[in-house]
Amino acid sequence: METIRFDELGLSEQIVKATVTMGFEEASPIQAKAIPAAMQGKDLIGQAQTGTGKTAAFGIPILEKVDPKNKKLQALVLCPTRELAIQVADEIRNLSRYLHGIKILPIYGGQEIVKQIRSLKAGIQIIIGTPGRIMDHMRRKTIRLEDVNTVVLDEADEMLNMGFRDDIETILREIPEERQTILFSATMPKPIMDIAKTYQKDAELIRVVKKELTVPSIDQFYYEVRPKNKEEVLCRLLDMYDPNLSLVFCNTKRQVDELVSGLVGRGYFAAGLHGDMKQSQRDRVMNGFRKGKTDILVATDVAARGIDVDDVEAVFNYDIPQDDEYYVHRIGRTGRAGRNGTAFSFVVGKEVYKLKEIQRYCKTKIYARPVPSVNDVAATKQEKIFHQVEQLIQEEDLTSMIQMIQDRVNESDYTAMDLAAAFLKLITNTDDAAQDEDTTQLLNTGAEEEGMVRLFINAGKKQNIRPGDIVGAIAGESGMPGKLIGSIDMYDKYTFVEVPREYAMDVLHAMDHAKIKGRSINIEPANQK
């Protein structure tokens, strides 16, 4: 696709300069489309994948529109969470750094209202806030909306999920009719389109269309686990992949607290974030994570939407999310602005079907992975150390170190090889994990445990596959003609077959092959047993 630079969008010099300072080389596709449309004053619905710069897509047009001489409130951005309000305010403030006379303020619950009122008196033109607290100020008449000409609902669908519908409607009713109304999110379920119809005029729908809802630069894996093993599996994955920063999502506040104490007990730098915490505490945790003092943020869905932290390299769904959309937003905390990331999801028992549904919703592939063994983890660590060692050899002057080793070898019975091996042992701290395979086997649950694997079958209606049918000879491909290898089962909408692990690849190949040739895989009706 043709790329568009910010200086081609008809923006003021100061804004273009700010994008350069912020390290933006070109406009992202949603920015290239939405900025010109918004600057024409149109109502917009913008949908684009997570981490693709939607904030600047509405932030820049707001800054271009605000009149610095008018000290009244002119633009209002509504966000679902406090952390997001702070972050969006920071991004818009960054974009405004070379403009003069524009004041921007985040307004959210949990912060001292008296302090907010004092700040509001300074003549704020752009407010980014959560609906509840904005309403509060409206009632106190400390926020007046009569000069507002632009309103943005960021993560519009989430604000509806959170029950902010009435608040949003009240706020929108207070804003003069001849305003511009803008909605943004990575997902646009139907209820939001209804809001759009009621509160927007001839809105232009700007969708950066991609086949999949999730970003392709995120590798997505899942693990079948037992609830009691989740923590161990998480730790192995953390050790193995060693992500810079990780975000771990749990479905309940209690689970967040439990996991944080578990991780801290094991020596990880982890902290929790959820709605029962005091705002000051939430701010402290979020800042610690942004600064990298905390490597692992364990959170409920309060951190799922919009949160943008550069170095998040891994997202874990410790619990599988309830709604499909949440999967998209949660894993979207990594792989932002063209970076790479990895998403790991844990499923327990039948949750695997939920995962298949998520996969279908996102139009993406989530690959099954076995839990790594302690040996796998150690091998990965050693590999990394060897890599670092080789780099040191190439880049550093090691003359004095070599002399020290030489002296040791001369004075003792040890070879340089002995010394190197001992160093490696010291640094990786690995034991010969004799029982490792057994424990790892136990971590891999469900079908895996009995040496069976579950294969999902995309059973077209024509194939007429029914539960109980036998998956048999896959002649020519499997090299085991006539052999009975499993039977069809079904759960929800999903048809699957459990087959011995050793035949899994054969069956998969045969299934692929069958698709290409338009043949059905060799499935015999149950009654032909």
Ligand SMILES: Nc1ncnc2c1ncn2[C@@H]1O[C@H](COP(=O)(O)OP(=O)(O)OP(=O)(O)O)[C@@H](O)[C@H]1O
């Ligand atoms: N044109 C650009 N080039 C490079 N980086 C950009 C550009 N525009 C925005 N960014 C950066 O990309 C990151 C993600 O942007 P942003 O938070 O606006 O994404 P988003 O689309 O709102 O994602 P989400 O759906 O998760 O809310 C931010 O750190 C932002 O500063």
Ligand SMILES: [Mg+2]
């Ligand atoms: Mg956003």
